Amino acid sequence: MAGKDRDRFSTTTRLRLLGEQTAARVYRSQSRRQARRSRLTGRAAFLALIVCSLVVALAYPMRQYISQRDQIAEQERLSRLARERTEELRDEKARLKDDAYIRRLAREHLHYVLPGETGYTVIDPDAASAREGGRDGDGKPWHSNLWDGVDSADRE
Numbered sequence: 001m002a003g004k005d006r007d008r009f010s011t012t013t014r015l016r017l018l019g020e021q022t023a024a025r026v027y028r029s030q031s032r033r034q035a036r037r038s039r040l041t042g043r044a045a046f047l048a049l050i051v052c053s054l055v056v057a058l059a060y061p062m063r064q065y066i067s068q069r070d071q072i073a074e075q076e077r078l079s080r081l082a083r084e085r086t087e088e089l090r091d092e093k094a095r096l097k098d099d100a101y102i103r104r105l106a107r108e109h110l111h112y113v114l115p116g117e118t119g120y121t122v123i124d125p126d127a128a129s130a131r132e133g134g135r136d137g138d139g140k141p142w143h144s145n146l147w148d149g150v151d152s153a154d155r156e
Contacts, residue, residue: 095101106112113119140148 103112111119111121
């Protein structure tokens, strides 16, 4: 029996028992932490699921809202342009009722002259020589210049 008591109080036995007790405490501590972690992880997952559900539920209505706001802004812009164009056309209609304005337009655009006036047309000599016979400024017909441009575009 003395050998058994001796074994019980030996340093090796005490260290082994102490190691086993410490290992048991560490194991219990880790299992408690893991239990807490798993609870927090479950809560976090549930919260993440709710947040994702809200994002998905609100994404389409928000997209629609933004799209409709853009459409409203575009329609307001078009309405403003239409009002401006309507005002311009009303002004033009009022001017067209004036005989002096009609005469001025006829003289400018149709080259009308009043009785007793002499009308002159000034021709640019460079432009006149280029127009003769459908030729450009270098004397070649326009279609030759066109094909020369196409051919030279293919060359390096």
